[in-house]
């Protein structure tokens with residue numbers, strides 16, 4: 386296993402020494418990175434037909450996450466404007482808090498947390514990072530690794546990190562599915578947060594939804610026994626899909642009968658407030674990893 390040597394530049398907070406070496410931090414910007422772009426182009430995608438084939442095959446032969454995921458992403462690159470403040474946060478704090486995607490690093494939790502944190506929680510798709518920053522401030526003994534592909538979102542979370550002086554947040558600006566597959570070792574996470582993942586309303590886009598059996602199996606395997614997966618959505622059909630997929634995963638057990646109450650640590654996000662304004666409900670699901 387490689388360490389995170391070379392992934393972070395200019396650390397100013399206490400972390401294991403391999404993390405402190407100068408290297409690629411500065412190369413994270415400007416974004417997007419070279420491995421993003423064509424694959425993530427706005428819909429319809431050139432790869433969409435491949436995706437249909439992969440999806441169709443998966444239904445008959447058991448879905449292969451690797452094949453499925455090569456063609457179908459749970460996100461598209463959005464043309465969002467990075468504000469001046471976000472750009473400043475990217476330049477100033479990115480080198481300290483943003484890790485490069487590096488599949489040669491096979492145990493990101495050990496490489497990042499070392500002895501410094503008791504637990505590590507992965508957040509998938511943190512958006513503008515409000516929930517991430519809020520929870521990280523509440524739980525300073527836990528390291529939060531957030532995956533997000535949207536540059537303004539990464540800048541926004543870095544800005545919050547700077548404003549709140551948060552030491553316990555790291556960011557990987559890359560597809561969380563690939564991060565999970567290649568950089569997170571089995572049974573190393575204490576928790577995973579998937580808050581308001583893109584609902585992909587149209588039926589032909591349902592294959593892009595994150596919470597599907599192969600992904601949930603992968604994610605559950607990365608959680609240590611006793612650890613948890615917490616999902617939330619404001620889209621009822623997706624909530625129903627989440628409940629049936631999570632309940633069917635043998636590595637997981639539900640902490641509630643059906644949907645859970647919103648845990649106190651999760652703040653309301655703007656997506657949630659928007660959903661509530663539109664008259665949608667909000668559904669939380671909290672499952673734990675069996676021993």
Ligand SMILES: C[S@@+](CC[C@H](N)C(=O)[O-])C[C@H]1O[C@@H](n2cnc3c(N)ncnc32)[C@H](O)[C@@H]1O
Pocket residue numbers: 459460509510511512513516532533534535538559560561562579580581582583584654655656
């Ligand atoms: C609907 S937004 C929700 C954001 C945030 N969790 C919240 O509650 O405000 C979903 C976010 O997930 C991100 N996303 C989707 N698929 C992802 C993936 N595979 N890896 C990393 N980020 C992803 C998108 O870029 C988007 O910002």
